[in-house]
Amino acid sequence: MSSLKVYNSYTRHKDVFEPITPGHVGIYVCGPTVSGESHLGHARPYVTFDVVYRYLMHLGYKVRYVRNITDAGHFEEEGREAEDKIATKAVIEKLEPMELVQKYTNLFHWAMHELNNLDPSIEPTATGHIIEQITMIQEIMQEGYAYEVNGSVYFDVKKFAANYNYGKLSGRILDDLLETTRDLEGQDEKRNRQDFALWKSAPPEHIMRWQSPWGEGFPGWHIECSAMATKYLGKQFDIHGGGMDLLFPHHESEIAQSTICNKHVPARYWVHNNMITVNGRKMGKSYNNQIRLTEMFSGNHPLLQKGYSPMTIRFFILQTHYRSTLDFGNDALQAAEKGLKRLWEAYDVLKKIHGGDEKPEDEALDAKVRKQLLEMDEFMNDDFHTAKVLANMFDLTPVINSIKDKHISVSAISSGTLDLLQSYFKNYLENILGLKDETSSGNDKLGGALELLIQIRKEAKGRKDYTTSDKIRNQLHELGILLKDDKDGSMSYTFA
RNA sequence: GGUCCUGUGGCCGAGUGGCUAGGCUGAGCUCUGCAAAAGCUCCUACAGCGGUUCGAAUCCGCUCGGGACCUCCA
Incomplete structure (x- = not known):
């Protein structure tokens, strides 16, 4: 290294x-x-x-x-x-x-x-x-x-x-x-x-x-x-x-x-x-163009279309190399928000993946995954290049999702590579980049209630009672909870 | 005026002279009861003009544009 x-x-x-x-x-x-x-x-x-x-x-x-x-x-x-x-x-x-x-x-x-x-x-x-x-x-x-x-x-x-x-x-x-x-x-x-x-x-x-x-x-x-x-x-x-x-x-x-x-x-x-800019101009008191962090979080500012969570802002900053200027914009913030969500959901999926054999079925993929993981260390060593680290993580995201959706087999990569993938994602996302889960807030009672609704919906779908199953999904959606039917018949939820 | 940085596709952004990141949008397809998500494709850009080079987004020069510091500032 x-x-x-x-x-x-x-x-x-x-x-x-x-x-x-x-x-x-x-x-x-x-x-x-x-x-x-x-x-x-x-x-x-x-x-x-x-x-x-x-x-x-x-x-x-x-x-x-x-x-x-x-x-x-x-x-x-x-x-x-x-x-x-x-x-x-x-x-x-x-x-x-x-x-x-x-x-x-x-x-x-x-x-x-x-x-x-x-x-x-x-x-x-x-x-x-x-x-x-x-x-x-x-x-x-x-x-x-x-x-x-x-x-x-x-x-x-x-x-x-x-x-x-x-x-x-x-x-x-x-x-x-x-x-x-x-x-x-x-x-x-x-x-x-x-x-x-x-x-x-x-x-x-x-x-x-x-x-x-x-x-x-x-x-x-x-x-x-x-x-x-x-x-x-x-x-x-x-x-x-x-x-x-x-x-x-x-x-x-x-x-x-x-x-x-x-x-x-x-x-x-x-x-x-480097500086954060607004319309190409440094954000600072001399230009009277600051957006306070409390305003960023709440969205309560004329320049903001909505509020952006602290992790969205952190991710937004990390997607650029620290010595480049970073231009503020709602489009850019929203892109960061979506990107982070996608990455984090892949990370959640990754945590639940088990299996793999000692020898990978797909040598080329296995090698590619390893290469991209080890490169992340090189990128950080190269003047803390978090933007490149994240790019590699996004490159690996389809691999994770494909394993989950059974487009590729778990044993396409070796168990050792899977371990490496899991430990690198954890280490980088949580320990080094300092990102954290903002969605669930660990409410066990809510989680339990959602599990119950998911169970009822599963039963309804089993009876092809789509009126009931759609009602559950649609009404939860209105409350800001997204239900997703996974490939294997299981269901998961995320908070919008 | 001085010193320095910078100009990349619809948007944000990486880019060490050759193998043309990544994210977000948009289009198509696959999967699916329908969605959503996901997967697979596609849209392939380097301000302009010269120069160096076998070859330049990347080096040099000029032109145009943007910015930082020189004053409190992250």
Whole structure:
């Protein structure tokens, strides 16, 4: 089997993955700012890195997955009135900042669980690590790469660039930045425009504020990730993940900060997911085109023809490679919904298939099935190519259904291949891709009642009493339960 | 303006220079009391124009279109 290769934004090509400590992987993913509700675009990185997390564990690594919660204020616009987003909104909503933060943190966790994302190993909050951030800022100042002005502290990018490789991750050149940085108000505190804040002095109206060596204020945006990643993963760790839109300035700034403090580029592999777009345009607050996850699930949004279940959304995301843009659309979502249903029903069928002999009756088919299963590992090793994994599973679906419908015999493939097929489907669908059954919800009483109706319908059909049998089927259909007559005379049901 | 990405069949999307993923739609057929599901077929595309090559969706150039970042952003 091949080894895992990961596209590394830092080197700009696929690198063979080798953890710093054999057997262990440290991964840091930029988490949400909990000043508002998560939208569809937010689902992408967390699903993407959930699969990365699951796959690394599948490979046998012991993984520490750190994903932060940004609950301290940022600036609406750097250099302008330093408005704490959370504080501003808190006034409007007449809520304590921490109450608001708690509300959206809870909502975020709810959405993550709906999407069947595993909890990270550690989920540190920015407000819980103010001391670590202050300490790190002090270290940067001691090294001479930060300066204080009026109670705020800025990172000296120009000096950093003179001695280190600034801009490598994002492909930025300092001179270009000088020319292209927008002319904003209140830049006078900075020595150079491209400098960024490590600590901001808090104006009186600012609610979230902490005591620091430079007076009362709050941390800059980039420092929290550097401080928390260092604390929980060390001066250098394996993977740093996030959306492509964080490449610059966020991750570039993280690299600068950590390089001064820790003498290392913080992560060896930088992994970035692409954006979800709406009509070709990035979904984000700048474009005012977000669809919240609660709206996605309920269908309560002008752009939505209907609601889409969490697994539909997860599957929709997984059907594309994570570094490609993914365009939102009702047609695409509905295609994903149907595709997932078909795949999952085949998986249910597969679980019930038994038999097969040691030697397959159809050598060619047997070989093809094995090949397609083993290829799935290759695809995952090739930069987590879930889209190709799913394509192979769809290729195998007709084989499964044909066995069920007796178009081909169980013994067409060997018992060993059948075992492999069953274990790969289970492993991939449930453990690696993190999909789950959403239909039945395990209601035993309902199941029992349906079995009874199926029994009555069978008896009616036996008497050729199609009036009764059709009545049962049609009325159940109206209730959203689909009865299917299988080839062998048995009946099964699915929830629409 | 700078840096970078991208343009694939009705829709969504894979595509490492040659063997032309996959899903969803649509059409036909088979099975079936009728349905549904399933199976089997079919519709076979690479923005345009040049170039490199025995051979290009894939490499190069130009033109046109879309987008990301440069500012909070997943």
